[in-house]
Amino acid sequence: MRKRMIMSALVVLMVLLIWGCSNRDESKQEAAEEYVIGVVAKSGTSEYWMSVRSGMEAAAKKYGARVMFFAPEAEDNLEAQEKYIDELLKRKVDVLAISPIDAFGEPTYVKLAKDKGVPIVAFDSAYADLDIPYIGIDNEQAGYEMAKYLAKKLDYSGEIGIVSGELNQMCHKERVAGARRYIDSQPDMQIAYVESGYSGAKMSGEIIAAQRQKYPGVKGLVVTSAVTALGIIESSEAGTMKIVSIDVQKDAILALKNKRISGLVAQSGYDIGYETVRYVDALRKGEAKENQVVLDADFLTPENVEGYLEEYTY
Structure with missing residues (x-):
């Protein structure tokens, strides 16, 4: 009786060892695949x-x-x-x-x-x-839509500025190109400046103030990154400028709800x-x-x- 119990225990142990080795082999195969x-x-x-x-x-x-x-x-x-x-x-x-x-x-x-x-x-x-x-997304079309909506908010007249990310990044380059394409179609609108180099970076109040002083006729901005746009609206130097931007994120959505941003391309x-x-x-x-x-x-x-x-x- 005792011998049979020992033999049964050994069989169970062997099965467990074989099962364990098999599982390890399967895990290795899954990892390899x-x-x-x-x-x-x-x-x-x-x-x-x-x-x-x-x-x-x-x-x-x-x-x-x-x-x-x-x-x-x-x-x-x-x-x-x-x-x-x-x-x-x-x-x-x-x-x-x-x-x-x-x-x-x-x-x-x-x-x-x-x-x-x-x-x-x-x-x-x-x-x-x-x-x-x-x-x-179609980044050039996004820039076009931003400029189109901004133009509507400004009654299709006057000057706008563009604040862009690095222009060696295609998304920002294309957004600027799209905004230019729309503004060029409007006889009573002009782009006063393109300020680039703000890829995911905020724009300082000092730079905003300098631009407003240099270009007092600018009443709206196309901003090719929501992070940069949020930095602008947080500055007291932004004044009453209309701002349109891009990217869906909670702080940008909140700014849109509060009408601190006029429009936002929903790039998810x-x-x-x-x-x-x-x-x-x-x-x-x-x-x-x-x-x-x-x-x-x-x-x-x-x-x-x-x-x-x-x-x-x-």
Whole structure:
């Protein structure tokens, strides 16, 4: 009897050991088959970029991928961005998703990725001269719509200013181009200046005051980043200028509700992040037929913002 009990115990132990080894082997196989998306954004600190990351992580769960997300603190730190990309290539990621800080030329990492067989997709902001898929909104049209709405608020006359992010980033360059295209169609309107270099950065009260003194006729601004727009309206130097901007984030929405911002292009970071991972999954399966995924962007005003928030709540 005792012998049978010992034998039974040994059999159970052997089964457990075999089951445990099998599970470990399956776990190793699953880990080996995991699809890894290396993501390098322009920044990770603002609400917009955090929402991009949230969208990517939500889509990664659905499509069975893993996102490795890196970003410099500042949107103008090209050196840091390229170091993150190089590090991800060393880790043997399956694909790179990049929002390029510098859209022009061909960075060395593009050739390195090609040599390693790692596809690259761009999100939020495109590359200027490279045949790399892009996922995001139509940024030129966004600039056009901002200028169009601002013109309406100013009775289609007078001067406006443009406060832009770095113009070596395609999203800002295209938004400025779109705003110019609309204002050029208005015989009684002019662009007094384009102040660039504010990629995700606030504009100081001193610079705002200097611009108002130099261009007293400017009554409205097209601002190509919500972070910059919020910095302007927080300054007492902003006066009564009408301001239109872009990006859906809570503080910008609140400013719109309070009519401190006149209009806002609803570029959803969450949607861009989610659709980037969805596109990568299609690319992996050989089902990505288009080279661009252009997402819709509503134009929000104090009058329609509540309806937008009711429809788009994540």
